[in-house]
Amino acid sequence: MIQGFAVGAIWLREFKRYFRDVPRVASSLARPVVWLFILGIGVSPNFARVAGLSYVEYIFPGMVVMTILFTSTVSAISIIWDRDFGLLREMLAAPISRSSIVIGKLLAGAAICTAQGFIAILLVFLTHVQLLWYNIAWILLASFIVGFMLSGLGVIIASLVKTYEGFSSVMNFLIMPMFLASGAVFPLDNLPRWAYFIARANPIAYAVDLFRGLMLQHYEFTFLIDIVVLLGLTFIFTALAIARFRRMATRW
Secondary structure, three states: OOOHHHHHHHHHHHHHHHHHOHHHHHHHHHHHHHHHHHHHHHOHHHOOOEOOEOHHHHHHHHHHHHHHHHHHHHHOOHHHHHHHHOHHHHHHHOOOOHHHHHHHHHHHHHHHHHHHHHHHHHHHHHOOOOOOHHHHHHHHHHHHHHHHHHHHHHHHHHHHOOOHHHHHHHHHHHHHHHHHOOOOOOOOOOOOHHHHHHHHOOHHHHHHHHHHHHHHOOOOOOHHHHHHHHHHHHHHHHHHHHHHHHHHHHHO
16 A cells, blocks of 8 residues: 655655755766767767767767666665665654555656756757747657666665665666666667667667657657557556565564
8 A cells, every 4th residue: 555645754865865965966967968978079070960869869869868877776775775774664663565666666766856857957058959838848848757667776786785785786787787878878770680689678778769759750669659658668667666675674
């Protein structure tokens, strides 16, 4: 059973704690700036057009997704922090359901990702990208959905490892390959057929395609395919996150 008061309290705690950590927020915002301008300035002269877009236009939605990707998955490290410092034991001892704890953390991760994604979107004013601002509500909703989905993935991983080092190693092993194989920085059409199908199984590929479509009206798939895949994976990751957290809490 999901208890609203518990979800709200956990959401507020996670949200406040994140934005009070200034170095963490600053590094999250610096990452897309560095990638955008290093790739945009350093690589774009080598590309006339990519999929009908300038290279800066092509990579800009991917930079926003990258911000959400890193922010959402790393936000799940709070589970390990809470476990090590005893706060998780207090939450488990409280008369609230395990599901409420997980949902509160996922909602916090999604809200943080939406805020960070919006700030990253504002980098468009430093480029010549013509963003479709009338889609901004859909873009923010997509940020929330993708953030929720990836926060669920982060919780699953955090429930499987026992240390910060283990979590960081697993996340570094997953995040960069997922991002690079998403079509965010280069088209996937020229990949070998087997590599292309592996890349198409990457959830981030659908997130990048959705953002590129909403921002620039350029889809590889369609809006419907992207949103259905992402919502389906959000449901799956949420269910797995709750199941893994319950199992971790029982053993712990």
